[in-house]
Amino acid sequence: MLAILVAVIVVLLFGFIWNKTRSRLTHIPGPNGIPIAGNGLEITSTFKLVTKLHEWMEKYGDIFKINLFGEEIVVVGGILIGEMLVTKGSDFAGRPKIPAWEKLEGNEVHLVLRDYDPKLRFIRKLVHKGLRQYGEGMDKIEVITVTEIAKCLDKIETLNGADFDPFTYIHHAISQVMNTMVTGEAVPDGHPMLNKAIEWDRLDGEISQDPTFLMPAMEFFFTLIRVGKLRYYTDVMDFFIEHWRSYEGTYDKENMRGLYDVIYKAYLESETDEEGVKISYNNVKYLMFELYGAGIITTHKTIYAFFHMMVTHPELQKRIQAQIDDVIGSERTPTTADKHKLPLLEATIHETLRYISHAPFALPHETKRETSLGGFTLPNKTQVWPLISANHHNPEYFKDPMSFNPDRFLENDGSLSPANSRKMLTPFGAGTRNCVGEVFARTRLFLFTASLLQRFTLLQPTEGKLNVLDPKSEDHLKKLPCICPNYKIRAIPR
Numbered sequence: 001m002l003a004i005l006v007a008v009i010v011v012l013l014f015g016f017i018w019n020k021t022r023s024r025l026t027h028i029p030g031p032n033g034i035p036i037a038g039n040g041l042e043i044t045s046t047f048k049l050v051t052k053l054h055e056w057m058e059k060y061g062d063i064f065k066i067n068l069f070g071e072e073i074v075v076v077g078g079i080l081i082g083e084m085l086v087t088k089g090s091d092f093a094g095r096p097k098i099p100a101w102e103k104l105e106g107n108e109v110h111l112v113l114r115d116y117d118p119k120l121r122f123i124r125k126l127v128h129k130g131l132r133q134y135g136e137g138m139d140k141i142e143v144i145t146v147t148e149i150a151k152c153l154d155k156i157e158t159l160n161g162a163d164f165d166p167f168t169y170i171h172h173a174i175s176q177v178m179n180t181m182v183t184g185e186a187v188p189d190g191h192p193m194l195n196k197a198i199e200w201d202r203l204d205g206e207i208s209q210d211p212t213f214l215m216p217a218m219e220f221f222f223t224l225i226r227v228g229k230l231r232y233y234t235d236v237m238d239f240f241i242e243h244w245r246s247y248e249g250t251y252d253k254e255n256m257r258g259l260y261d262v263i264y265k266a267y268l269e270s271e272t273d274e275e276g277v278k279i280s281y282n283n284v285k286y287l288m289f290e291l292y293g294a295g296i297i298t299t300h301k302t303i304y305a306f307f308h309m310m311v312t313h314p315e316l317q318k319r320i321q322a323q324i325d326d327v328i329g330s331e332r333t334p335t336t337a338d339k340h341k342l343p344l345l346e347a348t349i350h351e352t353l354r355y356i357s358h359a360p361f362a363l364p365h366e367t368k369r370e371t372s373l374g375g376f377t378l379p380n381k382t383q384v385w386p387l388i389s390a391n392h393h394n395p396e397y398f399k400d401p402m403s404f405n406p407d408r409f410l411e412n413d414g415s416l417s418p419a420n421s422r423k424m425l426t427p428f429g430a431g432t433r434n435c436v437g438e439v440f441a442r443t444r445l446f447l448f449t450a451s452l453l454q455r456f457t458l459l460q461p462t463e464g465k466l467n468v469l470d471p472k473s474e475d476h477l478k479k480l481p482c483i484c485p486n487y488k489i490r491a492i493p494r
Contacts, residue, residue, distance in 0.1 A: 024072065024379050024382070025065045025072050025074065025378075025379075025382070027376060027377070028063065028064065028065040028074060028376050029060045029061070029064050029065070030056070030060060030064040030065035030066055030067075031056055031059075031060075031064075031066060033066075033067045036069065036070075037069055038066065038067025038068055038069060038070065039052075039066045039067055039068060040067075040068045040069045040215065043068075043211050044211070045209060045210075045211070045478075046208060046209050046210075046211060046477060046478060046479060046480055047474045047477040047478055048211075049211045050360045050361070050389065050477050051472075051477070053066075053075055053360075053361065053385075053387055053390070054387070054389070054390055054393075056075070057075065057077050057387060057390050062076060062077045062078035062079070062080050062374060063075070063076050063077075063080055063373060063374040063376060068211075068214075068215045069215055071215060071383065072382070072383070073364075073383045073384070073385055074373070074376075074378060074382055074383070074384045074385070075361075075384075075385045075387055076373060076374070076384060076385070076386055076387065077386070077387045077390035077391055077394075078390075078391065078394075078396075080373055080374045081386045081387075081388070081391060081426065081430075082423065082430065083373060083374070084365070084373055084384065084386060085362075085386065085426075085429060085430040085431035085432070085433070085434075086430050086431040088371060088373070089430075089431035089432035089433070090116075090368065090432055091367055091368055091369060091371040092365045092366075092367055092368070092371070092384055092432075093116035093365070093368055093432045093433055094115050094116055094365060094366035094367060094368045094381070095109075095113050095114060095115045095116070095363070095364065095365065095366055096364050096366045096381075096383045098113060098213070098364075100213055100230070101113055101213075104230065104233060104234060104237065105237075105282075105286040105289075105290075106282045106285075106286060108282060108283075108286070110123065110282075110283050110286045110287040110290055111123055111124075111127075111287055111290045111291065111294075111436070112290055112294065112363065113363065115366070116368065116432065116433065118273065118275045118277045119277050119279065119283075121273065121277075122272075122273040122275075122277045122279065123279065123283065123287060124436055125273065126262060126263055126266050126271075126279070127259070127263075127287075127291065127436050128436070129262060130256075130258075130259040130262035130263065131259075131437075131440065141181070141440060141443060142335060142336055142443065142447065144177055144180045144181065145177050145443065145444050145447050145448075146333055146334075146335075146447055146451070148173045148174075148176040148177050148180070148186065149173060149447060149448050149451045149452075150333070150451070151173065151176070152169050152170070152172065152173035153451060153452065153455050153456070155169060156169055156456070156491050157455070157456075157491075157493055159491065161490050161491065161492050161493075162490065163461040163462055163463060163488045163489070163490055164488060164489070164490075164491070165486055165487065165488050165489075166304065166489065166491075167304060167486060168198065170300055170303050170304055170307075170448075171194075171197065171198050171201070171296070171300050172194045173448070174295075174296050174299050174300045174303070174444065175193070175194055175197040175296055176194070177295075177444060178292050178295040178296055179193065180258070181258055181259055181295065182244060182258045182259050182260050182288060182291070182292060183244065183247050183257060183258045183260055184257025184258040184261075185257070192239075193240070193243060196236060196239055196240070197296060199236055200233075200236045200237075200240075200293065201293075201296065201297055201300070203229060203232065203233050203236060204233075204293065204297065205478075205479035205480070205481075205483070206229060206479070207229060207230075207233065208479050208480040208481075209478060209479055214364065237286075237289055240288075240289055240292065241285045241286075241288070241289060244260050244285075244288055245285070247260060247261070248264060251264060251265075253265055253268075253269075259288065259291060260284075260288055263279070263283070263284050263287060263288065264284050266279055267279050267280070267281055267283070267284050291437075294435075294437060295437055295440070295441075297481060298358055298441065298481050299441050299444055299445060301356070301358050301481055301482070301483045302349075302352060302353060302356065302358060302445060303445065303448050303449065304483060304484065305352055305355075305356045305358075305469065305483075305484050306348075306349070306352050306445075306449055307452075307458060307489065308469055308484050308487060308489075309348075309352060309355075309404060309469070310453070310458045311458045311459065311460055311466050311489050312466050312467070312468045312469070313404060314459075316348065316406065317453065317457065317458065319344055320342075320344050320345050320348060320453055321453050321454075321457070321494070323342055323343075323344050323345065324342065324345070324450060324453055324454050327341045327342055328450070328454060330454065330494070333451065334446075334447060334450035334451050334454060335447075336443055336446065336447065338450065339446055340416070342450065343410060343414060343415050343416040344406065344410065344414070345446070345449060345450060345453075346409075346416050346446070347406040347407070347408075347409035347410050347416060347417075348406040348449075349442075349445050349446065349449060350406070350409045350422065350425060351404060351405065351406040351408065351409060353425070353427040354392045354398065354427070355392070355404050355469075355471055356469070356471050356476070356482060356484070357388060357389035357392045357393065357427070357471060357482065358427070358481040358482045358483070359388060359427070359480065359481050359482075360387065360388060360389035360477070360480070360482065361385045361386060361387045361388055361389070362385065362386040362388055362429055364383050364384070364385055365383070365384045365385070365386070365433070366381055366382065366383050366384065367379070367380055367381060367382045367384065368380070386429075388426055388427070389471075391424045391425075391426070392424075392425065392427075393471070393472070394424075397424040402471075402472070404468070409422065428441070454494070455493060455494060456491040456492060456493060456494060457491075457492045457494055458489055458490070458491055458492075459489065459490045459491075459492060460489065460490070461487075461488045461489055461490060462490065463488075464488070466487055466489065469484045
């Protein structure tokens, strides 16, 4: 106990000193805090964090600052997000250090949380190279995705209309797509990889419930409180890495099977970019872990919410099905070529992403040099959070934002509204650090939802009733990325 007490005092004193030395943003408005903790004690959960950020933005406007145990953070919304991510993307392309995460990944971060340095640029090029191997127009990715979706829907059909929770069915299907993308093959049904991916997803969500994860000054407390979960998270990570490493024994540089081979080849052959940057074996292992998780977690949550929305909006479901029947019929499988012919489905996917805002704020950015935003000067190494959900739920940009209404993305003639009219919709980020797998994710979202509604009508369960999802509720905002609470429905073959 004495050691813990001493550590607490040291951290608090350090926070106080840091607070004094880092007050560089006095010219930016924001909520008053208390000594040492700043505003940290007001955001003791993910739900409270998101809720308070929204409250403060309504009070102070599209740019304000908060203080979390000595770390000053600028939060932005509105058109300033576009200025930050696109117009001045290179100025804001950095990432602040999150020590707890670095320790999980071999004392280095490899893609999502990596600072925008030459190695990150090289890694992103390698990932794009790995995706390009699947052909122009993502033809091979489409085949892989459609195959796994069909298996998933076949399993749902065997339920014969009984009540079920689609969580695991969707998760396994998306995981199998990623398994094939990484190694060139899906794993057999019942393989430990599938349920281990769900464990990983659950752990990721549980860790995200503690906002101190994002506060370097609170690293000691986060590690102390979450030590058991962090140890188990490392075990899960090692499980996946060892599975992928088993493919190294059959590696053939003339036959690239998946993303792992592409990254592994770059390591073996000491490939470099124009700046002479190379990747390490640690990069090979942990980069794949980041890509795999990113390819599952948000896509799964969006499709899971889509199922829910179809049940609670049955008239919308009928309208989409009528369009699918007219364009595709029931004999052939939907393809990406059908996207522009199914504007209502595309609009509904956009609306799902807007409504649930699974990532309420983008991952923390950091300025790479002194710059400005919204008329305020920001020093080098200023941490900045784009509050995406503040835009998505802002009536200035989306009329009646808490109403689920895909028609907002349609023209009067029923066609999809042009992309430039949706600039305030940024579920995948934008600019220099936009999601590297955005096109891949959108392809899976379309193919899964089109195939689902072609084959099934989704209905309320026989017991109980689903209520409309509330994206501002504590249940929804409990974890990051957000996911609607578990539910049961029925799927009736058409």
